[in-house]
């Protein structure tokens with residue numbers, strides 16, 4: 001069964017066309033990540049799915065039912081916001097229970113579900129505190145708990161980790177992945193961070209300017225980007241793009257090489273001057289500039305001592321490089 | 335505060351200025367209060383002297399209590415002020431919420447129209463208002479005053495409150511919608527508590543002019559039963575003779591309730607400011 005299906009969804013704010021012809025399916029139990037740069041319409045799409053905004057045209061179906069005119073509370077969804085959005089006047093328990101109370105559940109059901117969620121998210125000892133007495137990570141766990149207790153058909157997360165510091169972000173990411181496994185629920189997760197997208201997703205949807213650029217599993221997107229935008233967005237450090245001319249290709253085309261597939265050799269097709277070296281311990285990132293002034297990044301495994309200003313030769317396997325046409329679309333070489 | 339900034343000279347100067355301002359601001363109140371306890375002759379001979387055994391007299395207060403229905407006036411003023419503030423805050427906040435939260439045709443125009451009232455003094459329309467009140471039979475009722483003051487206070491209230499409501503997190507309201515709260519619950523339970531400091535500001539701005547107003551009570555509700563305190567005190571001010579003892583006593587007592595209301599609202603103001611800062 002499909003948990004969510006979007007058909008031809010458009011959304012305009014006045015004359016600003018934010019979402020353009022979005023078609024999308026989310027299977028039952030799937031973890032789908034919407035990723036794209038800030039302002040590309042990810043949150044707007046999520047709000048349309050939640051029913052907080054009306055689509056200008058197109059249909060939204062949740063679990064096989066068209067929900068275009070169904071209010072958010074009746075869509076069988078739950079949402080976690082970037083800013084936590086906890087009710088400041090309620091305790092943790094009250095925050096989690098409110099949605100169930102509104103649905104008219106019995107006291108016993110509410111109590112059980114809150115206890116279960118609190119156990120799952122280790123919030124047991126904070127149940128009687130108010131949001132202002134919690135740390136950022138705890139607040140976000142409460143927000144997740146508030147979604148979990150409703151047992152929705154579809155979870156929606158809008159950049160839930162953006163306000164957390166790096167260590168907490170990692171922990172919470174793992175926690176969300178674990179939650180997905182235990183609940184086996186369908187989830188849609190919005191982020192601008194491609195690492196979160198790669199690590200969490202069954203399926204990634206790359207958005208740009210309100211359009212779906214490509215849909216696929218993380219490895220599909222990494223190995224087979226459909227266009228230059230996706231190629232540059234997925235992977236870190238980002239893919240290098242060089243005019244194909246300088247390695248003997250067609251004028252106007254671009255060649256894309258991932259930093260991890262460039263290697264240093266004496267007789268390479270490229271010559272570059274090292275500008276900066278980042279030693280990360282496990283790997284080393286080398287930033288360099290080619291003879292004709294194009295910046296390139298290499299990612300070397302292990303530790304290397306390379307001095308800035310050194311001139312290095314670079315080479316790559318053709319099989320590990322990508323060719324993009326003038327319009328940015330991938331050109332598949334036969 | 336950080337130690338480096340705690341320069342004793344600066345502190346002394348700051349406190350000096352604050353104390354000076356307080357003294358200047360409170361001086362008229364102080365003069366009113368001390369003179370309300372003096373004999374008429376003492377008021378004119380030495381207006382700044384404290385009442386002593388010779389000059390002490392409560393004749394002013396006695397006159398006030400014996401002449402006219404002082405408590406009635408007092409009650410009228412209180413009812414008018416509190417009811418007007420209540421309606422200004424309620425309707426002002428509701429309009430502000432609608433303007434800041436919902437996208438609808440003519441939203442901006444509606445906002446401008448409501449704000450127009452800030453620039454046009456309501457007294458210009460006194461004749462029309464009087465005619466309206468006569469036609470609706472509201473003359474000489476407290477409702478006449480409450481309605482006029484509510485209308486007078488709404489424009490600024492809507493203007494200030496909608497600015498604050500725009501700052502209330504959209505996510506919070508959306509979380510409420512997903513949990514199935516009605517728009518009224520979202521407004522009363524989630525949004526209003528967060529704009530409490532702004533509501534207190536609006537209340538303080540509106541309270542004093544309403545309490546002190548003489549114009550509309552004189553025109554719309556001059557009957558004995560609906561006189562406000564300010565209007566009631568006018569009986570002591572004659573064209574030729576003014577009973578200063580009574581005037582000062584009436585004024586002295588009129589200050590108290592405003593002060594109580596002010597203390598209530600300013601608590602809210604300060605609490606709002608600090609709760610935002612510590613978060």
Ligand SMILES: Nc1ncnc2c1ncn2[C@@H]1O[C@H](COP(=O)(O)OP(=O)(O)O)[C@@H](O)[C@H]1O
Nearest residue numbers: 013016018036037038039040041042043044045
């Ligand atoms: N309520 C709104 N009114 C007008 N424009 C909006 C509104 N909400 C979002 N937008 C516009 O839609 C675009 C996408 O916004 P958003 O979905 O928040 O992006 P993202 O979440 O991907 O960063 C932005 O250009 C933003 O200015």
Ligand SMILES: [Mg+2]
Nearest residue numbers: 042043044159
């Ligand atoms: Mg967003």
